[in-house]
Amino acid sequence: MTEAALRIEGLCKSFGSLVATDDLHLDIAPGEIHAIIGPNGAGKTTLIAQLSGELRSDRGRVSFAGRDITSMSMPARSALGLARSFQVTSIFQDFSALDNVALAVQAQAGHSFHFWRPAQKDPRLQDPAREALARIGLGDRGDVPAANLSHGEQRQLEIAMALATRPSLLLLDEPMAGMGRDESRHMVDLLQGLKGDHTIVLIEHDMDAVFALADRITVLVYGRAIATGAPAQIRADRAVRAAYLGTESSTDIGDA
Amino acid sequence: MNRQQIWISLITLTLFAVVPPLTVLFDQPFYLDMFARIMILAIAAVSLDLILGHGGMVSFGHAVYMGIGAYAVGILSYYGIDNGFIQFPLAMLASALIGLIFGAMSLRTSGVYFIMITLAFAQMLFFLAISLEEFGGDDGMSAARSEFAGLIDMYDGVQFYYLIFACLALVLYLLHRLVLSRFGMVIRASRSNEKRMHAIGYPTYRYKLAAFTIAGTICGLAGALFANLNEFVSPDVMHWTHSGEIMVMVIMGGIGTLIGPVLGASAFLLLEEYLPEWMEMVMTNGGEHWAIVMGPILIAIVLFGRGGIHALFASRGKIGVKQND
Numbered sequence: 368m369t370e371a372a373l374r375i376e377g378l379c380k381s382f383g384s385l386v387a388t389d390d391l392h393l394d395i396a397p398g399e400i401h402a403i404i405g406p407n408g409a410g411k412t413t414l415i416a417q418l419s420g421e422l423r424s425d426r427g428r429v430s431f432a433g434r435d436i437t438s439m440s441m442p443a444r445s446a447l448g449l450a451r452s453f454q455v456t457s458i459f460q461d462f463s464a465l466d467n468v469a470l471a472v473q474a475q476a477g478h479s480f481h482f483w484r485p486a487q488k489d490p491r492l493q494d495p496a497r498e499a500l501a502r503i504g505l506g507d508r509g510d511v512p513a514a515n516l517s518h519g520e521q522r523q524l525e526i527a528m529a530l531a532t533r534p535s536l537l538l539l540d541e542p543m544a545g546m547g548r549d550e551s552r553h554m555v556d557l558l559q560g561l562k563g564d565h566t567i568v569l570i571e572h573d574m575d576a577v578f579a580l581a582d583r584i585t586v587l588v589y590g591r592a593i594a595t596g597a598p599a600q601i602r603a604d605r606a607v608r609a610a611y612l613g614t615e616s617s618t619d620i621g622d623a
Numbered sequence: 624m625n626r627q628q629i630w631i632s633l634i635t636l637t638l639f640a641v642v643p644p645l646t647v648l649f650d651q652p653f654y655l656d657m658f659a660r661i662m663i664l665a666i667a668a669v670s671l672d673l674i675l676g677h678g679g680m681v682s683f684g685h686a687v688y689m690g691i692g693a694y695a696v697g698i699l700s701y702y703g704i705d706n707g708f709i710q711f712p713l714a715m716l717a718s719a720l721i722g723l724i725f726g727a728m729s730l731r732t733s734g735v736y737f738i739m740i741t742l743a744f745a746q747m748l749f750f751l752a753i754s755l756e757e758f759g760g761d762d763g764m765s766a767a768r769s770e771f772a773g774l775i776d777m778y779d780g781v782q783f784y785y786l787i788f789a790c791l792a793l794v795l796y797l798l799h800r801l802v803l804s805r806f807g808m809v810i811r812a813s814r815s816n817e818k819r820m821h822a823i824g825y826p827t828y829r830y831k832l833a834a835f836t837i838a839g840t841i842c843g844l845a846g847a848l849f850a851n852l853n854e855f856v857s858p859d860v861m862h863w864t865h866s867g868e869i870m871v872m873v874i875m876g877g878i879g880t881l882i883g884p885v886l887g888a889s890a891f892l893l894l895e896e897y898l899p900e901w902m903e904m905v906m907t908n909g910g911e912h913w914a915i916v917m918g919p920i921l922i923a924i925v926l927f928g929r930g931g932i933h934a935l936f937a938s939r940g941k942i943g944v945k946q947n948d
Binding site: 419420421440441442443445446450451453457458459460461462466469470471473474475479480481482483484485486487489492528529531532 | 825
């Protein structure tokens with residue numbers, strides 16, 4: 368058995384009396400797409416925030432590729448190869464799509480205390496950025512200000528930025544949020560294409576996408592993992608059906 | 624900075640460059656002094672634009688760095704050190720240091736707290752200056768103009784003017800490069816979305832602190848020139864209203880454009896000079912109430928002229944989207 372890409376041990380987080388993450392233990396295997404599902408308020412986004420370093424955990428330990436990253440800052444985790452996308456699109460609205468990605472490339476290209484040469488004419492930033500845009504299907508949209516991209520394109524740009532930091536692990540917080548059917552299908556293909564190169568922790572409400580993509584699924588309810596297993600296992604799991612899939616119509620478990 | 628901004632910069636600088644011959648031609652030395660003052664405040668405003676316009680750091684105590692630059696010259700001159708080659712670097716070094724210290728603490732906060740804490744630090748130094756009896760307290764102190772080993776005669780109005788002009792042009796050029804560099808991209812993007820910056824791996828604090836320090840340093844240069852211009856230094860230089868005026872110049876001219884604040888400084892100081900005269904013509908004692916007109920002008924610019932004076936010259940439709948040329 369290889370070492371876990373990401374190991375979560377006894378992770379806790381509460382906001383006042385609200386327990387968002389409750390003694391969570393989880394191993395993410397290298398190369399897998401591990402989906403985390405659960406009803407609204409299950410603590411999925413809180414978990415992503417804890418894993419990415421945005422939120423400090425109350426207790427527990429997170430290790431990434433064997434290193435304890437529990438008390439590391441967001442930038443430090445990113446430098447180790449842990450990237451995230453945001454549930455609510457978080458891009459540089461007033462920069463072009465290409466510059467958004469170029470900034471992500473620059474982040475991994477050493478320090479940025481370079482004051483003289485124009486960054487936008489630097490092929491060491493521009494070329495990999497163009498590549499990442501092309502890979503994500505935005506190859507011809509590079510010069511468009513990010514604010515003017517369609518919602519679906521902005522979601523793609525989110526992923527392109529995460530990818531441009533050359534991460535080994537991607538934390539994707541609802542990449543399909545607010546997408547139409549075609550856009551979602553496109554995103555599923557895209558994530559399928561990333562499989563193997565990256566370990567992916569995927570939070571998603573689109574159950575078709577989750578069952579199409581995930582190697583394993585963890586079901587989170589009130590901050591607790593009530594089940595972890597292969598998609599077929601999860602479908603069959605009694606506790607999960609009771610807590611979550613009980614309605615049978617698995618597709619209407621959508622976020623508001 | 625796009626091509627338009629470069630053109631506006633070149634035209635503005637050309638206009639500044641032809642002021643001395645014109646003042647000699649028309650025998651109006653007063654204007655030489657006037658435009659020297661404008662350019663000095665323009666340097667201060669441009670330095671504020673670096674952190675305010677590009678970095679999104681609303682520093683409400685920026686005049687304090689002018690004060691430090693000015694006092695550095697004044698105090699050195701008091702102790703008989705008139706050499707500009709010593710005064711100017713020390714003035715800038717002192718402002719850089721204070722900028723580094725104030726920035727290091729202020730940048731731990733953000734939003735309204737950042738505005739308030741920068742203001743508080745500035746007020747602290749303002750009252751410190753008032754309490755320095757040795758250096759004139761709130762009456763201020765006189766300062767001889769710097770000596771540059773006979774290379775530049777600061778008492779020659781035209782030479783002094785062109786020294787200021789050279790400083791302004793150099794500052795504009797350096798900051799133009801800086802804004803487009805990797806460093807510039809980082810501070811502009813931090814203004815746009817700091818959380819995202821953290822997520823893609825930037826420890827933004829150190830970059831913002833560097834920008835804050837650079838802005839302080841340049842503003843210190845403006846202060847050193849200001850002390851020379853007035854041959855006098857007083858705590859008024861760092862009064863919070865002065866910080867406010869510099870901020871108004873930036874907003875009036877167009878934040879995040881570098882050349883905009885130069886236009887803003889020009890407009891502000893020219894209005895401040897001539898508005899009272901014009902109002903005196905319209906009504907008796909109108910000059911005393913010039914602020915009644917100045918206020919609405921500022922409000923109108925903020926409300927209707929988003930992008931400031933700069934936007935009047937730059938083509939429409941591109942405002943609001945950062946030009947990345």
